[in-house]
Amino acid sequence: MKLATTAEMKELDRRAIEERHIPSIDLMDRAAEGMAQAVLRLLPGRSGKHCRVSVFCGAGNNGGDGIAAARLLFLEGVRVRIFLVGDYEKLTPDALEETRRLSECGVELEPYDPENLDQSAWARGSHVLVDAIFGVGLSREIAPESRIGRAIRLMNECPGAVVAADIASGVEADTGRVLGCAVKADKTITFTYKKAGQAVGDGSLLSGDVRVWDIAIPKDLHITSRAQTVESDFVRDALPPRKPDGHKGDFGKLLVIGGAEGYTGAPYLTVSAAVRSGCGLVYLGVPESIWAVEAVKCVSAMPFPLSGKLGTSCLGPKALAAILEKLASCDVLALGPGLGRSGQTTRLACDLLLQTEKPVVLDADGINALEGHIDVLDARRDRVTILTPHDGEFARVGGDLSGGDRLKAARDFAAAHGCTLVLKGHRTVTVGPEGNALVNTTGNSGLAKGGSGDVLTGVIASLLAQGATPIRAAAAGVWLHGRAGDLAAEELTAYGMTPEDVVRHLPRAFLEVTSEK
Missing domain, CATH: 3.40.1190.20 (Ribokinase)
Structure with a gap:
């Protein structure tokens, strides 16, 4: 199975949107379908009725995937709450559009507050939690005591299964390094290609069961990968x-x-x-x-x-x-x-x-x-x-693992x-x-x-x-x-x-x- 880098995935998305004129919101909706299906399969009896789901979203397009998935889960009868870990003012255009569609269903984004006991109790009582905070573009450290860090810790402490959108938040997509702190996912629905950081380093341990979901990027747009898994x-x-x-x-x-x-x-x-x-x-x-x-x-x-x-x-x-x-x-x-x-x-x-x-x-x-x-x-x-x-x-003969890659x-x-x-x-x-x-x-x-x-x-x-x-x-x-x-x-x-x-x-x-x- 080919392993993609962040740069390769960004270029693939760009070509699909700019050269093939595929609306980016359509790619987001397709990603959300994969997420929603994965969550539904993990619910008791595989039925959404009377089940709780918590969705933690960032302000980027990965957060948009989570917001769109939340809407699909709500339409399936799931009792879902969506916690915005990022800033509302920084929502990308597509994430903002998904927020509008969600609102039309009568469900609103809730700003995540680590001190809000009601939010914490809901998360701890959820059957499934969705991690849609960060995607493959994360390159900065996450402070464990920041609002994002505390959201990650809450997800890791909850008894419910955790499903990550594209990649577990906090895992560097190209290396598998943990950037400060990271979600420990039970399942990751990754899009188009598996990412290198899900196969090596700590990312291979934190990604859980990784499944590749096709978001309908044309097959003739492909990566020339220099890395793959051995099957x-x-x-x-x-x-x-x-x-x-x-x-x-x-x-x-x-x-x-x-x-x-x-x-x-x-x-x-x-x-x-x-x-x-x-x-x-x-x-x-x-x-x-x-x-x-x-x-x-x-x-x-x-x-x-x-x-x-x-x-x-x-x-x-x-x-x-x-x-x-x-x-x-x-x-x-x-x-x-x-x-x-x-x-x-x-x-x-x-x-x-x-x-x-x-x-x-x-x-x-x-x-x-x-x-x-x-x-x-x-x-x-x-x-x-x-x-x-x-x-x-390896170190004895001059190999350098100090960078974690x-x-x-x-x-x-x-x-x-x-x-x-x-x-x-x-x-x-x-x-x-x-x-x-x-x-x-x-x-x-x-x-x-x-x-x-x-x-x-x-x-x-x-x-x-x-x-x-x-x-x-x-x-x-x-x-x-x-x-x-x-x-x-x-x-x-x-x-x-x-x-x-x-x-x-x-x-x-x-x-x-x-x-x-």
């Missing part, structure tokens, strides 16, 4: 085809390098996930001191011992020649799971990145090795490199260093070097456990080895990993599931995608 249809198309008569050599050869004493689980999880994701041959190079442990664990992958630094249990430059020799017959290198952090591992990782032309998926300590050595990543600009950092690792931060990093970036977290963002962004829609808090990232690395590396493009391997891998996590949580709860359970549920995630028509 099952994207994943199905991204999966590399499997030849009916293929043999194991046809489905990719992956080399995983990692492991250290105390970190035997990470590389095992990576290779297990790679096998479960369809890779034909999976090799695992680990320090000699832990090879026996991995040999016992791995049934379908093939571990082999590598020389480490003398007197230590982690890999160092002595292993470089053997790794390069093995890598020569493989398609992809996954570097970092459980590798450990030391000067020796850093040197090994940097040497490998510089010397191999093969595609590399870099995770965990493989990413940490780039701290202070980002020039090594820059040297691979013309080669395929996928990084999978969490926020801490995850999409921009990911795009800036990927463009600056010529890599594919998987910025992990709630609603993981995958960005290619050209700036196209893919926002994940699967996953749950049960994945917030040590080892989950190692599973993800295995899935991505496996799809890449089988022939998927870097951006598709990364984004599809994230979705499948998250979906397997959702299936594990359904069976075991987010509390009880483990990364091993995610690996176990990967086949079901693949089955769901491949069996869809």
